[in-house]
Amino acid sequence: MSGILDSVNLRTQMVGQNRMELLLFGLETDQRFGINVFKVREVLQCPDLTEVPRQTSAIKGMAHIRGETIPVLDLSEAVGRDPVPKEERVRCFLIVVEYNRRILAFLVRRVDRILNTQWDQINAPPAEIGVENYLTAILEYEGKLIEIIDVEQILADLYPTSTEVSHEVADAGVRKQAEEHQVLIVDDSSVARNQMRRSLEGLGLKVTSANNGRIAWGLLEGLLSKGMDPNEVFLMVISDIEMPEMDGYTLTSMIREDERTRDLHVVLHTSLSGGFNVSMVKKVGANGFLAKFDPNELAEVVVRRIRQVEGGS
CATH class of the missing domain: 2.40.50.180 (CheA-289, Domain 4)
Structure with a gap:
């Protein structure tokens, strides 16, 4: 012992x-x-x-x-x-x-x-x-x-958690822009998926979800096989790190290694703690890291991406 x-x-x-x-x-x-x-x-x-x-x-x-x-x-x-x-x-x-x-x-x-x-x-x-x-x-x-x-x-x-996003984080203008975008969320926990879905849909976003990295990668490959560009379909990918069959690090690496998906904006999130997460985020090429779950912090990450895509500040 x-x-x-x-x-x-x-x-x-x-x-x-x-x-x-x-x-x-x-x-x-x-x-x-x-x-x-x-x-x-x-x-x-x-x-x-x-x-x-x-x-x-x-x-x-x-x-x-x-x-x-x-x-x-x-x-x-x-x-x-x-x-x-x-x-x-x-x-x-x-x-x-x-x-x-x-x-x-x-x-x-x-x-x-x-x-x-x-x-x-x-x-x-x-x-x-x-x-x-x-x-x-x-x-x-x-x-x-x-x-x-x-x-x-x-x-x-x-400890029930609120999924409501503050209007100070996302004003009416951002919420209107959000209606034009879709986010792919990847998490093996149904609780985590539902929390993120409620928060993001509350912003006006369309949400697609996958239970693990393997399913998410299959979804991206399915779009490519139909001649669709995942970069145009999804505003961003928000993925858990610890998942069965394929973890978030591996999913991110595969996205970056394929020239057809390498420009996808990927944010990794996790319930884990420790600086090693941040270093691995950089190593696999993710665009950001989010300690889950806080609806306003999640929304801030998405709002920054919306403004980047829309050419705002």
Whole structure:
């Protein structure tokens, strides 16, 4: 276990090349779950928790970790499973994560290992299971399925986020110009796609979405096969970085390597933190980087692009 705990910070330095590493953990059954190591700040034995008034029973209290007070979420209960009994928490672990500029800790039964894999080995959940679940992807490993939890769905349920864009960011003139443009958004999280769609459509933009980089690239190739210029169809591409089958870095690289698409304006967004994201954005040739999700920051990026295309300031 000490090897896993010591290696998390070192492993988060790996990025790009469609690679990822999963921290595997367990809840109340033998089923294995995974979380992207890039999202993990620390793993530790569950300390004593300070109980606080709360709106949801899944928040079990606050942990005091390295000078910070961090809310602790029982991940089992958050996804509709049996909660960890209070007397058993001492044998459990906290996975401290940072998503969308929010730090919290997941209470889990066990932490198994770190698995090095490729995004193209990770698949979207079968459509037959429907959309009312907390899975964003699955991976077959050692003859069994590893379920990758959609943390953004969990956070959206706990902390609902407004998608309305301020009129100070986009005035009536910009909104009128926006009606002439279409944006391609790429994200494996249905929550993230819906948040961005509502914000962008609220500006007047037309929105096309894709669940991952492979689907987005196929969409662009489909336009090219019909003799259409993606640069004329889309104002810009806004893509998540961490996605199954093809990540955002790889998608951006493919766009830049094809002379027919290399001029597409691409902005990468992510719930991850750290300066390595910015350096990789430059390396693959993206035009910008956006920490998700804030409707006004998203709108500012789009408004700048509209004004650039329309010849404004």
